[in-house]
Every structure is written in C-alpha cells, then in structure tokens.
C-alpha cells in the first residue's frame with residue numbers, strides 16, 4: 700500500500716526590530732509583539748517541530764534588517780529552517796544561504812526581478828521556494844500596494860524555469876485566524892505539479908486537518924503563526940492532528 704504523506708507544519712517566527720511579532724494581512728504597522736524570537740523558535744523546536752519558518756520583516760519592508768539575529772536563530776536550530784523576507788539580490792541571498800538554512804523563500808523578487816529569480820532557481824534548485832502572495836488572483840508584495848501580475852501566469856513562468864516549490868498565501872487571511880483559503884490552494888495545486896506550502900489564516904486543528912486532506916493534491920506543508928501565538932492550540936496538538944488526519 701502506498702504510504703500516506705503527513706502534512707509538514709512550519710511554525711512561524713516573524714522578526715521586526717528584534718522582536719517576534721504577528722502582522723494582520725501582512726501589513727507593516729499592524730504588529731503585535733511576542734518577545735524574543737530565539738525563545739519562540741526554541742520553544743517550537745522543543746515542542747517537536749521539524750521546520751521553522753523564519754521571516755525578517757524589516758528586510759521585507761525595507762526598514763532595515765535583522766540579519767545577525769536571523770543568523771543566530773538559524774544556527775541555534777537543530778531543525779530545518781525556511782528563511783523569508785527581503786531576499787532580493789545576490790548579497791541578500793548569499794547571506795541567507797550562509798546561515799545554513801534549508802531553503803529560502805523569494806517573494807517580491809519573483810515579481811520585480813524575474814530574470815534574477817530564474818538565474819538563482821537554476822543555480823540553487825530545491826533551496827529556492829517562491830512565495831505567491833495573492834488577493835483574488837492578483838499577486839502582491841507583502842503589505843505593499845504594488846500589484847505583481849496574475850497568479851497563474853506567474854506560476855506557469857516559474858514552473859517553466861524549474862521552480863521547486865511554492866508558498867501560497869491569501870493575504871486577506873494572513874494573521875486573521877479566519878481559516879486557510881482551501882479553494883485557492885486546490886486551484887494552485889491543479890495548475891502545478893510542484894509542492895505547495897499553505898500560509899496564512901490557520902485558526903484551528905480542523906483547519907489543519909482540512910489542509911492535511913489536500914496532501915494528495917500537492918499541499919506539502921502549512922505555515923502556522925497567529926494561532927500558535929494566540930494559543931488556539933499547542934504545536935504538540937497540531938502535530939498530533941496532522942499525523943492522525
């Protein structure tokens with residue numbers, strides 16, 4: 700009998716001005732602070748996480764960076780780390796990869812400098828994921844007003860360039876505890892053969908079970924932020940829920 704794949708869970712640590720924070724709709728200025736990002740990351744690791752989704756929000760918003768702290772956190776982890784936020788050129792990519800992270804997530808660069816993204820996909824393969832942050836089917840930079848084109852046209856282009864994986868976020872759900880956009884995830888999975896990581900909106904164990912029910916379509920993992928910080932459930936409960944879904 701073929702083995703069933705278990706949904707990977709990626710607890711999120713988003714860093715702004717040295718603090719772990721949560722945003723609403725990915726918008727700068729909407730943050731709530733949750734203290735030390737290293738402590739948060741270590742606590743997810745202690746709770747059994749196999750992945751950490753670590754975001755440098757200052758780098759993403761162009762308000763500085765938390766590069767040294769992100770490096771320290773990544774080095775302190777025994778688990779896999781996905782790094783995101785402000786990775787847009789050779790220097791920021793080199794700094795991110797030098798942390799020893801498992802992969803990086805490119806966002807705005809995929810919209811604004813597609814030639815560079817094609818080049819680094821060719822060079823680094825599986826170490827590069829692309830974040831597709833959407834409202835409706837229009838791509839957006841996180842928390843930004845600029846529009847980045849059509850989701851499915853961009854997906855087709857990135858697929859043709861060999862992109863290994865997509866992190867898909869409905870910005871309208873992000874940080875809102877209103878549930879993931881299952882329809883969007885199904886549509887993206889239908890449009891690509893590459894694995895998809897769901898991001899934004901998870902509010903309950905039932906949401907995670909619903910995402911676990913999409914693994915056969917290509918949903919490989921789910922990023923969980925606000926729900927863990929708001930203590931809607933524990934990470935142990937979440938891991939148990941997806942293991943038995």
Ligand SMILES: O=C(O)c1ccccc1NCC(=O)[C@H](O)[C@H](O)COP(=O)(O)O
Pocket residue numbers: 711712713721722725726752754756759760783784785806830841842868872873874875876898899900901922923924925926
């Ligand atoms: O990932 C980024 O690069 C990023 C850039 C700018 C704003 C937000 C960004 N990421 C946020 C996340 O990845 C969230 O942690 C994730 O979507 C979890 O959302 P939620 O479970 O709804 O808190």
